[in-house]
Amino acid sequence: MSQEFDYDLVIIGAGVGGHGAALHAVSCGLKTAIIESAEMGGTCVNRGCIPSKALLAASGRVRELRNAHHLKALGIQVSGVEFDRSAIADHAGNLVSKIRGDLTNSLKRLGVDIIQGWGRLAGAQKVSVTTDSGEKTITAKDVILSTGSIPFVPPGITIDGKTVFTSDDAIKLDWLPQWVAIIGSGYIGLEFADVYTALGSEITIIEALDQLMPTFDPDIAKLATRILITPRDIETHVGKLAIKVTPGSPVVIELADTKTKEVVDILEVDACLVATGRIPFTKDLGLETLGLETDRRGFITVDDTMAVLSGTEPVPHLWAIGDATGKMMLAHAASAQGIVAVENICGRDRTVDYLSIPAAAFTHPEISYAGLTEPAAKELGEKEGFEVVSVKSYFKGNSKAIAEGEAEGIAKVIYRKDTGEILGVHILGIHASDLIHEASNAIAQRQSVNTLAYLVHAHPTLSEVLDEAYKRASFSH
Numbered sequence: 001m002s003q004e005f006d007y008d009l010v011i012i013g014a015g016v017g018g019h020g021a022a023l024h025a026v027s028c029g030l031k032t033a034i035i036e037s038a039e040m041g042g043t044c045v046n047r048g049c050i051p052s053k054a055l056l057a058a059s060g061r062v063r064e065l066r067n068a069h070h071l072k073a074l075g076i077q078v079s080g081v082e083f084d085r086s087a088i089a090d091h092a093g094n095l096v097s098k099i100r101g102d103l104t105n106s107l108k109r110l111g112v113d114i115i116q117g118w119g120r121l122a123g124a125q126k127v128s129v130t131t132d133s134g135e136k137t138i139t140a141k142d143v144i145l146s147t148g149s150i151p152f153v154p155p156g157i158t159i160d161g162k163t164v165f166t167s168d169d170a171i172k173l174d175w176l177p178q179w180v181a182i183i184g185s186g187y188i189g190l191e192f193a194d195v196y197t198a199l200g201s202e203i204t205i206i207e208a209l210d211q212l213m214p215t216f217d218p219d220i221a222k223l224a225t226r227i228l229i230t231p232r233d234i235e236t237h238v239g240k241l242a243i244k245v246t247p248g249s250p251v252v253i254e255l256a257d258t259k260t261k262e263v264v265d266i267l268e269v270d271a272c273l274v275a276t277g278r279i280p281f282t283k284d285l286g287l288e289t290l291g292l293e294t295d296r297r298g299f300i301t302v303d304d305t306m307a308v309l310s311g312t313e314p315v316p317h318l319w320a321i322g323d324a325t326g327k328m329m330l331a332h333a334a335s336a337q338g339i340v341a342v343e344n345i346c347g348r349d350r351t352v353d354y355l356s357i358p359a360a361a362f363t364h365p366e367i368s369y370a371g372l373t374e375p376a377a378k379e380l381g382e383k384e385g386f387e388v389v390s391v392k393s394y395f396k397g398n399s400k401a402i403a404e405g406e407a408e409g410i411a412k413v414i415y416r417k418d419t420g421e422i423l424g425v426h427i428l429g430i431h432a433s434d435l436i437h438e439a440s441n442a443i444a445q446r447q448s449v450n451t452l453a454y455l456v457h458a459h460p461t462l463s464e465v466l467d468e469a470y471k472r473a474s475f476s477h
Ligand SMILES: Cc1cc2nc3c(=O)[nH]c(=O)nc-3n(C[C@H](O)[C@H](O)[C@H](O)COP(=O)(O)OP(=O)(O)OC[C@H]3O[C@@H](n4cnc5c(N)ncnc54)[C@H](O)[C@@H]3O)c2cc1C
Pocket: 012, 013, 014, 015, 016, 017, 018, 035, 036, 037, 038, 039, 040, 041, 042, 043, 044, 045, 047, 048, 049, 050, 052, 117, 118, 119, 120, 146, 147, 148, 149, 167, 188, 281, 284, 285, 321, 322, 323, 324, 328, 329, 330, 331, 332, 333, 334, 362
C-alpha cells in the first residue's frame, strides 16, 4: 500500500454493491475500509431481495398446498392448510439477521475496516465520516460510492407506514390486509401480489402505463397476465394514475386517466402498497467538493468502467456502483459493477456487459430474462441493418415440467437471422430464475443459436425447454 494514504480503497455504503467491491479488493491485496450509516447489507439484505424471497417461499408453499386440484393430479390429498402470519414474518426476519451477520463477518474475517457513520467526499481522495463520536477525515487512493436507492413515492401519495406503505414496510408483514391496492406492476408489485394472493388477500393493481408489466417483453407480459393475474383474486386498472392516496381506514385512492389526467374512479381499500420504482440515495455525499453533480434524477453518472464522470471525463480515483448509478437496479448487477471498479483500480481494464446480466421476478411461476426484449432488439436491428427473429418453446412439451404438474410457461429466444447471435432470452415458468443462466452466459459470449443447438442437455430436465428453443431456431432454417 502507498504510505501517503490511510487506505488503498474506501467504499461508502455497505450494501451488496459495496460488499462485493470490498471482497474483491481484499483478494487484490488492497487495504480497504467500508463506511455504513445504517444496517450492514443495505436494501437487498434488510428490506429487499432476502426478506421478500423468504415471504415468497413461505406463501408459495401455502399456495401449492391449497391447490387441491394440482395435488390431486399428483395423487395427493391434503386436508386443511393453516399458516401463522407472524411466524412467516419471523422466517423473513430471521433470515435477514443470518445473512446480515454472515455478510458482516465475511468483511471482518478478511480484515476490512467497518466504519459506522455517514460518509461524504471531502475533496480528492479524501472522505469525511460523521460518527457517534464526532467527525473524522480519512484518505484513500481510491473511493467507491455505493449508496444505493430508496423507494420513490409519487406526489399526492401520503405514506403512514401502516395502511399506506412502500416495500420497506410491506416486507415486515405486520398484518394481512384483506384488500390491498398495489400501485405499480413492476417487480415489487408482482412479487407482493404473489405473496398477498397466496395468503388470501384480494388485490387491485394500478398501473399508469397502458399495459401491465410494461418493462417486460410483450409476449411474456401477456402470458404472465394470463397465469399470474387473471386466475387470481386480482383486479387491474391499467392506464390509470394514482394521483392521491390518503391513509386511514379505509385508504382512499383517487385514480386519474394517465392521458387526460381526469379523475375516473375512487377506490376504498384496506391498505395500499406503493411500488412505483426507486430513486437514488445520493444526497449529502459531498460531490460538490469535487465540482461534481448528479444527473437530473439524482443518479451518479459513470462510464462502463464505473469511473464517475465529470461531463464526459472520468474523475481520477473516484468510482460509483450499484443502484446509485441507475444502470440496472439489481443486487448482482451492483456487485458485478463493484468487481469491475476494483479491477480498473488495480490497473486491469474491464467493463460491465449489461446485456448479459440476468434478471428474475420470483413469482409462482417465475419470470426471467437476459438481453433485449423483442421490440428493443428490432429497433437495434433496424438501426444496424439486420433482421431479428424469435422462437418459442413451451413447458407443456417438457417431460420434467409435466411430471411436476407445472407445465405452464414459455421460453422465448430472440436472435439475429443472419448470424444466429442471441440477443435476448425470456422465460416464464417453473424455476425460470435458475434456467436463465445458461442463456445469460451464452449472451455474454455472443453465441449463436446455431452453436447452442448442438449442445447436449440432460433428459429429463427443465433446461430442455431452452434446448428445444435453440433447436427450433437453428434447424428450422
Ligand atoms: C422489495 C425489494 C426486493 C428486491 N429483490 C431483488 C431481487 O430479488 N434480486 C435482485 O437482484 N435485486 C432485488 N432488489 C434490488 C436490490 O435490493 C438492489 O438492487 C440492491 O440492494 C442495490 O445494492 P446497492 O449496494 O447499490 O445499494 P443498497 O443495498 O441500497 O445499499 C446502499 C447502502 O449505503 C448506505 N449509505 C447510503 N449513503 C450513505 C452515506 N453517505 N454514508 C454511509 N452509508 C451510506 C445505505 O445505508 C445502504 O446500506 C430488490 C429491492 C427491493 C426493494
